[in-house]
Amino acid sequence: MRWNIPNTLTFIRLLAAPGVAVMFLYFARPWADWFALVLFLSAAVTDFFDGYLARLWRQESRVGAMLDPIADKAMVVIALLVITGFSGMDPWLIIPATVILFREVFVSGLREFLGSKSSLLAVTKLAKWKTTAQMVAISVLFAAMGLEYVREQALARNHSLMREMSNAGLDADFNVLSLATFGGETVWLFGLALIWVAAALTAITGWDYLKKAMPYLKDVAE
Template sequence: MTWTIPNILTVLRLLAAPGVAIMFLYFTRPWADWFALILFVTASVTDWLDGYLARAWKQESKFGAMLDPIADKAMVVIALLVITGFSGMNPWILLPATVILFREVFVSGLREFLGNTAGLLKVTKLAKWKTTAQMVALSILFAQGMFEHFFAMQTIGMDPVIIDNILSGNEEDALGLWWKYQGMVGTWWGGVVCLWVAAVLTLMTGWEYFRKSLPYLRDEVQP
């Protein structure tokens, strides 16, 4: 393969995927959340950038075409595992995450079974929107983890009545709890809604790929 800039960006995105999880092994929160968010967003931007540069510079290659969807899937799958873990297996996160993971495994297996005819399962425009929705949702949920950690740390041992009074504006908010709480709630629901949208798009693209592959899955009738 030729080490073009688009291919290098794709390889770096693939290497960044496990890096998101490693942040939580070597750094404490909220630093782990910050580093994971920066790494994930940067890698997500390269998903658009490497394709744009490859087309603009006429450097499209088989290696890049093969590795690009693998890097995308690795990023999404590992980020989903991390977020599902620190969300405490919350069903609002767990269910769409399960749908997304199931679809990725199903389509990957379908491509492997089809072998040389797997070219009919080309990436569609809807699939690109699906990937974008996944990455936006995961980025927002990483940001939610930061707000949640800051709010939780600054309210440890604080009387719940005092917290309620601060959030309602009846007491002075010296620690900035109000905006941290609003950020926590806003990013939570924003991330959850985007993740469910991504799950729906994921199901739609999975069904589309399955429908296209049906003629190749039928057994030949013996005369």
Template sequence: MQWNIPNILTLIRLLAAPGVAIMFLYFARPLADWYAMILFILASVTDFLDGYLARKWKQESRFGAMMDPIADKAMVIIALVIITGLSSAEKLVMDPYILLPATIILFREVFVSGLREYLGDKANLLQVTSLAKWKTTVQMIAISVLFAKGVFEHYKLNLSQGMDDTIYYGILNGTVEDVNHLVWYVNATDASWSAGVFLLWVAAILTFITGCDYLRKGMPFLREDK
């Protein structure tokens, strides 16, 4: 391994993936949500920087080519597991709006990784396409927005503590004197949730399309010889 800046950024992103989960083990919410969101966003930025710097400084390496997609997959998979668990815990049931797109994304990542392993030295046929890069970008934005939802949700709950249902829903309906902070957090929670779910479904669709494209390219090598 060459210890250059692009490879170091890739390694940092790889280590940040489990770090997002660890935030929820050692910190109470909403601090855990804040730290996980910030760590995930910073790690996502390195995904752009390491590739850009490697090309600009002509420092592409085998380590970077191998570890870059692994770091991306680790980040996305671990974050989706956390978000799915948190969302389901809040609703006390599995949340289909999160679970279904997360399942599509996880299945595709495992499938493509297995296909690359099977193809071996022919795996270079499955080069990362522009659509696949957009897919990763949308995934990371969606996850960041969903982490933000957890931040807003927790502050909303803190502000609403001590209110009975009549006062709380009266504030939301405008029939009770406005409490600006609570209303702002309620609106921010709803907006973040809706935007995050929408983006996650867009990412799932792009993920499915790119998975089908990789399958099409790999099919000639999966046919049995007559």
């Protein structure tokens, strides 16, 4: 593996994937939510730059082409596991998350089965949009988790502390608690809508890859 900048960015993104879960091991919430969000967003940005710089500087490599989708899938899978675990297993999240996880595993299996012919399942433009939609949706859901945790903690504390929050430079009708309540619910619903869109794109691209691999699957069946 050549340690040029594009490959290094891809490798950093691969390491950042488990780092999202580690944030919840070493930091208390909601700081863990914010740190996970920042780490996930930073890693997602490198997804654009590693490919762009590799093409710009003509540093594309087989290792980079292999690690790039692995890093993307690891980021998405681990982040979804963390979010579903801390969200109280919301069925409106579990269903699209299941679609995404199933597709990623299934397509990886297809590529392994095709072996030398796996280039037939090269990443399409729609698949790139799918990955972008997944990362945007997950980022929004991390932000919603942080806001929701702030609301829950505020409600659990005594009234004097809530009054202190209300007087923190904001008027009584628009305090930290009401902002977290409104913001958390709104951002969470927005994140759910985005993850359903991402799941739809994920299913469509998975079906497209299945159709491309179907002739070789038929040969095996015969």
